Amino acid sequence: MSDTADTTAADTPAAAPLLRIVRGNPSDEEVAVLTSLVAAAAGSSNSGPVETGPRDDWxxxxxxLRPVWGAPTSFTNLRA
Structure with a gap:
């Protein structure tokens, strides 16, 4: 059984890294802060329930601010 477990682990490709630092020489703390910020931003995009019902504009x-149509004074500005 250990032979199949070793070949399965060797055959699976490695996961892509979360982020890649292109320039500079950041410390371990800076990389940790950057990783936590990226993870928090990715997790907060789906934070609330999505409203799928009709919009209630009442x-x-x-x-x-809109004029009241049908009121006695609604057509007073028609004469120029």
Whole structure:
């Protein structure tokens, strides 16, 4: 059984690195901070539930700026 476990581990390709440093000579602490920032940014993109229902626009603040159609004063500005 140990022969099959050794060949399976040797046959699987290595996983791609999370990030690659192209320039500079960062310390171990700097690499750790960079890795944690990248991991946190990747994890926070799916942080909340996605709303899939219809959008409810009732009571939006923009609605109070629109003219009221059908009111007695709604057509007073038609004459130029």
């Amino acid at each position: 009571g939006r603040p923009e609605d109070r």
